Amino acid sequence: MDIKEYINSGVVEMYAMHALNPQEKAEFEQKLLLYPELKKELQKVQESLDDYSESHASNPRPELRAKILQSIEPEVAKKSKVLPIRENNSLTYKYLIAACLAALVVSTFASWFFYSRWNEAEDRYSALLNDKNQLAKNYNLVKNEYDRNVNDLIVMRDQQSTVIQLFSTDTTKNFEARIYWNKNSHESYIDVLALPIPDEGKQYQLWALVGGKPIDAGVFEITLSGIQRVKDIPAADAWAVTLEPKGGSVSPTLDQMYLLGKAS
Amino acid sequence: MGRQTKIEEDDLIQLLVNRDKRGIEILYDNYSSALYGVINRIVQNDEVAEDVLQETFLKIWNNFAQYDSAKGRLFTWMVNVCRNLSIDKVRSKEIVNQNKNQSIESAVSISDHKTSYDPDLIGVRDIVKNLEPEYKQIIDLLFFEGYSQSEAAEKLNIPLGTVKTRSRAAIQRLRNYFDSSK
Numbered sequence A: 001m002d003i004k005e006y007i008n009s010g011v012v013e014m015y016a017m018h019a020l021n022p023q024e025k026a027e028f029e030q031k032l033l034l035y036p037e038l039k040k041e042l043q044k045v046q047e048s049l050d051d052y053s054e055s056h057a058s059n060p061r062p063e064l065r066a067k068i069l070q071s072i073e074p075e076v077a078k079k080s081k082v083l084p085i086r087e088n089n090s091l092t093y094k095y096l097i098a099a100c101l102a103a104l105v106v107s108t109f110a111s112w113f114f115y116s117r118w119n120e121a122e123d124r125y126s127a128l129l130n131d132k133n134q135l136a137k138n139y140n141l142v143k144n145e146y147d148r149n150v151n152d153l154i155v156m157r158d159q160q161s162t163v164i165q166l167f168s169t170d171t172t173k174n175f176e177a178r179i180y181w182n183k184n185s186h187e188s189y190i191d192v193l194a195l196p197i198p199d200e201g202k203q204y205q206l207w208a209l210v211g212g213k214p215i216d217a218g219v220f221e222i223t224l225s226g227i228q229r230v231k232d233i234p235a236a237d238a239w240a241v242t243l244e245p246k247g248g249s250v251s252p253t254l255d256q257m258y259l260l261g262k263a264s
Numbered sequence B: 001m002g003r004q005t006k007i008e009e010d011d012l013i014q015l016l017v018n019r020d021k022r023g024i025e026i027l028y029d030n031y032s033s034a035l036y037g038v039i040n041r042i043v044q045n046d047e048v049a050e051d052v053l054q055e056t057f058l059k060i061w062n063n064f065a066q067y068d069s070a071k072g073r074l075f076t077w078m079v080n081v082c083r084n085l086s087i088d089k090v091r092s093k094e095i096v097n098q099n100k101n102q103s104i105e106s107a108v109s110i111s112d113h114k115t116s117y118d119p120d121l122i123g124v125r126d127i128v129k130n131l132e133p134e135y136k137q138i139i140d141l142l143f144f145e146g147y148s149q150s151e152a153a154e155k156l157n158i159p160l161g162t163v164k165t166r167s168r169a170a171i172q173r174l175r176n177y178f179d180s181s182k
Helices: A003-008 A011-016 A022-034 A036-055 A063-157 B009-017 B021-043 B046-062 B074-096 B104-114 B119-130 B133-144 B149-156 B160-181
Strands: A161-168 A176-182 A188-194 A202-210 A213-220 A228-230 A238-245 A257-262
Touching: A003 A011, A003 A036, A011 A022, A011 A036, A011 B160, A022 A036, A036 B021, A036 B074, A036 B119, A036 B133, A036 B160, A063 A161, A063 A176, A063 A188, A063 B021, A063 B046, A161 A238, A176 A257, A188 A202, A188 A213, A213 A228, A213 A238, B009 B021, B009 B074, B021 B046, B021 B074, B021 B133, B046 B074, B074 B133, B119 B160, B133 B149, B133 B160, B149 B160
Parallel strands: none
Antiparallel strands: A161 A176, A161 A257, A176 A188, A188 A228, A202 A213, A202 A238, A238 A257
């Protein structure tokens, strides 16, 4: 529709007198933004209506002026009472901020608490892991010892085993050892019961005596943990232990004989 | 406007925006008669009109932030405020007094005699008396009594288009009158 036609329709007057329905009103206000001449026309119509309104002017009772202006005052006071609502608003924000801070403090504390708990748990876990490893090691040690003891027992309890007691050649000393000798397999073991710890560079050596002739049965260590295997010996009349230079000798040093025992 | 303005409208608006009490005093001194006249024209009762005038100034004071000078003059806005309050008052009274079935028009003749008389405004008031009855009727129905255009068409038993064209003619008539008297 042409804007002049629109204006001439009387719609401006309807708008100025608030007689349009919401849809027509929205349409008019949209056009108002697009057409300056529409706005100009509206201003003229409003001005006429303002003048017409003013034509009805009549003075209110003079006393009313003070009454109405005074009634503004409490309203101003009320307004400033409304302000606390805004303060309440900011109070709400203050509470919110306070709550946030409190939550922050709590969560910081909780973080610290759980972190230290976690650390503690980590420490305990490491300790437990260590304990477990230690136990495993101990178990292995015990197991090895047990296995060796079982093996020792098997050797000692073998029906083919012969036990030869070796005693001190110096009767004032209580040195002692035992030989376990298997007459079938010729496996030989020594069980050291009591011998002095040798000097540095020295080692004990076992000899089998066959027809008065010494045969090297190997060197051995001083240990308290069970029997030690030595060289296989087919036969022996007697057994002797001498102290020799480390690694053993080809023939025994007789003045260094510590133990001697006859095979029965 | 024929009123003596001691202050520019922009300055007055600034006072009211700043919630300066002087603003509402100047406003009262400059516009209370005009607004009271409009209110009394609508509510047709001095006592009720005084209440509505007070409500109007309170509303202007409290809701001044809603006034947008880009959309129109301050006076136009204030007339709209007091018009709406007045029409609301009449309608709530109509609900209360619905049994009495007292229509607004029947009260017009009575209230015209009751409103106080301002000698300064004699010339201006002539238009109210001299406006052609069919023009006066349509403006009063739409503007002062809050009829929609379709309600007015029904009330006056004329087509909707006639409501518009007659309104346009009526306001054209007002415009000519006020332009010639300025």
